[in-house]
Amino acid sequence: MSEKSKSMVLPVVAAAVFAGLGRMVLQKIKADRKARDSNVAGPLDDKTRAWISEVVRTPRQ
Structure with missing residues (x-):
């Protein structure tokens, strides 16, 4: 079986969101x-x- 590669999408999106908020x-x-x-x-x-x-003190009709 091949080793599972970790996705870099989530960290990149999190960094972009954090930078945008900052x-x-x-x-x-x-x-x-x-x-x-x-x-x-x-x-x-x-x-x-x-x-x-x-103007402020005069009551409106």
Whole structure:
């Protein structure tokens, strides 16, 4: 009888999945840092702040 050869498919697939997950985690960390560092909304002036406060407080009909 011939010796059973071990398949290399499972370890290769596992390594690919692990590498893909690691890459996704790194991309998420980079995106979170970039979003936190960039202030997209920017500072609000007093007029805009008062308008938002008025809109939020006014009940809708």
